[in-house]
Amino acid sequence: MSRVCQLSGKRANNGMAVSHSHVRTKKLQQVNLQQRRLWWAEGNRWVKLRVSTSALRTIQKKGLGAYAKELGINLAKI
Structure with missing residues (x-):
């Protein structure tokens, strides 16, 4: 399973690790993904999703169905 948020579509970011001597090496900054069972009120059932923590915060604010x-x-x- 790929490391992509099922709702927001967030994925890994390419970045650089910079050492003390300023040698730059490539690194991946992964998304903080969580496997969650979320209650979907409109469908009246649980939905199992792999979502980022930022998407979870938005779900708390707006609601799963609206988001x-x-x-x-x-x-x-x-």
């Missing part, structure tokens, strides 16, 4: 609708994601297919 998925805003992103154009059909939770019935998940």
Whole structure:
């Protein structure tokens, strides 16, 4: 399974690790993904999602159904 948020689509970011001598090496900054069972009120059921923590905060603020609708994601297919 790829490390991509199922709702927001967040994925790894390419960055540089800079040492004390300023030698730069490539590194990946991974997304903080969590496996969660979230209650979807409109569908009246639990939905199992792999979401980033920033998406979880947005879900707490807006609600799962509203956030998925805003992103154009059909939770019935998940």
